[in-house]
Amino acid sequence: MKLTIERAALLRSLAHVQSVVERRNTIPILSNVLLEASDERLGLMATDMDLTIREYTNASIQEPGATTVPAHTFYDIVRKLPDGSEIELSLDGGSGQIRLRAGRSNFFLSTLPREDFPAAAAAELPCRFTVQAGEMKNLIDRTRFAISTEETRYYLNGIYLHAGTSNSLEVLRAVATDGHRLARVEMALPEGAGEMPGVIVPRKTVNELRKLIDEVDGGIEVTLSDTRICFTFGEVVMTSKLIDGTFPDYERVIPAGNDKIMNVDCRSFASAVDRVSTISTEKSRAVKMSIDGDTLRLSATSPEAGSADEEIPIHYEGPALEIGFNSRYLLDIAQQIEGEGAEFAMADAASPTIVRDVADPSALYVLMPMRV
Numbered sequence: 418m419k420l421t422i423e424r425a426a427l428l429r430s431l432a433h434v435q436s437v438v439e440r441r442n443t444i445p446i447l448s449n450v451l452l453e454a455s456d457e458r459l460g461l462m463a464t465d466m467d468l469t470i471r472e473y474t475n476a477s478i479q480e481p482g483a484t485t486v487p488a489h490t491f492y493d494i495v496r497k498l499p500d501g502s503e504i505e506l507s508l509d510g511g512s513g514q515i516r517l518r519a520g521r522s523n524f525f526l527s528t529l530p531r532e533d534f535p536a537a538a539a540a541e542l543p544c545r546f547t548v549q550a551g552e553m554k555n556l557i558d559r560t561r562f563a564i565s566t567e568e569t570r571y572y573l574n575g576i577y578l579h580a581g582t583s584n585s586l587e588v589l590r591a592v593a594t595d596g597h598r599l600a601r602v603e604m605a606l607p608e609g610a611g612e613m614p615g616v617i618v619p620r621k622t623v624n625e626l627r628k629l630i631d632e633v634d635g636g637i638e639v640t641l642s643d644t645r646i647c648f649t650f651g652e653v654v655m656t657s658k659l660i661d662g663t664f665p666d667y668e669r670v671i672p673a674g675n676d677k678i679m680n681v682d683c684r685s686f687a688s689a690v691d692r693v694s695t696i697s698t699e700k701s702r703a704v705k706m707s708i709d710g711d712t713l714r715l716s717a718t719s720p721e722a723g724s725a726d727e728e729i730p731i732h733y734e735g736p737a738l739e740i741g742f743n744s745r746y747l748l749d750i751a752q753q754i755e756g757e758g759a760e761f762a763m764a765d766a767a768s769p770t771i772v773r774d775v776a777d778p779s780a781l782y783v784l785m786p787m788r789v
Contacts, residue, residue: 418482418508420454422474424498424519427459430474431492433629433653434463437470438488446533449485452506453531454478463488464535468622470629471537473652483531484508486515494524537656542640542647546609548589550633550650556591557627559602559780562749564620565595572662576623579615580606587611592667598746599670599783600753614643617660622646629653671783672769675762677735679708680775683759686713687751689727693717694744696725704744705789709737717744740766741789750782 434450442448453460459476462469494517498504502519508528509516517524548556557576565573577592587606592599626648630637638649641659648655694704697717707714711733716726740763751759756776763770772782 418452418454418484418515419480419506420459420476420478421503421505422459422476424495424500424502424504426474426476427504428492428495430459430461430472430652431495433472434461434470435488435492436625436628437463437465437468439465440489446485446529446535448487448489449529449534450488450491451483451485451531451534453483454506455481462534462537464537465621466535467619468625468657469537469655470625471654471656480507482508484515484528485531485534486526486528491517491526494526498522538645540642540645540656542642542645544609544613544642545638545640546607546613547636547638548604548607549636550630552604553630553637554627556589556602556604557623559753560591560593560600561620561623561627562753563593563595563598563600563782564623565593566620567595570596572617572660572664575617575619575660577615577617577664577667578613580610580613592664594665594667594670594783597743597785598750599667600750600780601667601671601782602780604779610639613641615664616641616643616646617662617664618646619657619660622655622657626655629655670769671781672762672764672771675764675768675771677708677738677763678733679713679761679763680732681713681729681759681761682757683751683754683774684757685729686759687748689715689729690744690747690751693725693727694748696722697744698722701787702744703741703787703789704747705739705741707737707739708733708735738763738766740770741787742770742784743787746784750784753780753782 451462458473460473462471498519505518507516514525515528560576581590588603589606590603592601633650640647693715696719697703698719705716713731714728718724750772754774756774758775760773760775770784
């Protein structure tokens with residue numbers, strides 16, 4: 418194998434695939450990235466056995482071939498080379514090392530044979546549809562903060578993607594919850610997605626996909642079965658296993674009879690919560706909301722630090738109410754609201770509260786209160 422490639426092109430593709438590789442691996446080959454040179458293109462592939470990313474980039478191929486090199490070391494070398502460098506890669510069949518040359522820099526990296534690298538499973542993915550990159554970013558950004566990190570309830574460690582109906586319109590829904598808060602976002606159902614099974618896309622896959630689609634403008638082709646999902650865009654193909662479990666019936670958690678409605682300016686609310694929560698204890702992060710007439714009083718107390726309170730104007734019709742929340746959860750939801758106003762629909766101090774973006778009805782958030 419022998420090829421020449423521009424540093425910028427190699428670095429861009431390598432940055433995409435190497436982040437899949439775990440820093441600590443008991444299986445040596447999983448620490449490596451697969452390089453395949455043929456037809457004036459270099460293919461790079463990395464996997465952790467659950468998630469695989471493959472990307473192609475243009476290169477000048479003198480001798481086709483394939484090998485695997487340590488992913489993070491290779492990435493660090495390329496990253497530290499000067500801008501505009503031309504990189505020459507050549508595999509020495511005798512020593513089993515790959516030589517990387519750029520200007521006056523020479524590196525010799527140990528390799529593992531291509532045959533040791535896990536073969537990409539050719540799975541039948543019957544359901545196929547296209548989602549625009551902007552819509553996919555929206556689905557991910559407004560739900561992933563609520564993904565659970567608890568390993569015990571593994572079926573909550575991802576985003577539940579499924580087809581549903583909202584106001585007699587067919588929609589594609591993304592839902593995430595950790596038991597304390599829930600995020601549900603929907604978009605018009607793409608053509609071909611009507612038959613899709615409900616699937617749980619793992620947290621790592623969601624995060625890697627979000628990183629990759631920052632540079633994408635067009636559509637993302639999604640193909641899936643009930644065990645695997647594949648995202649294709651540009652020169653990138655990303656395949657992931659799905660979480661094998663049943664997502665809870667989240668509709669039961671969304672309250673229907675919350676009649677105490679508070680409207681508040683989202684930015685001033687978030688800033689006030691952030692300031693007041695400075696006092697709250699690190700463990701509970703509790704902030705109390707006291708609502709009376711057109712005034713919301715936010716307060717927090719801590720045995721060590723003291724107390725804080727701040728009042729902000731609101732629009733509220735209903736009896737006076739006191740309710741407590743985890744301030745971090747409030748701020749997480751406030752960050753997802755792009756419009757100026759947020760609407761809180763409450764029942765009482767012990768029941769779940771619904772939060773909506775006044776300007777965008779496609780997103781809904783449910784937050785469990787806490788005792789303060």
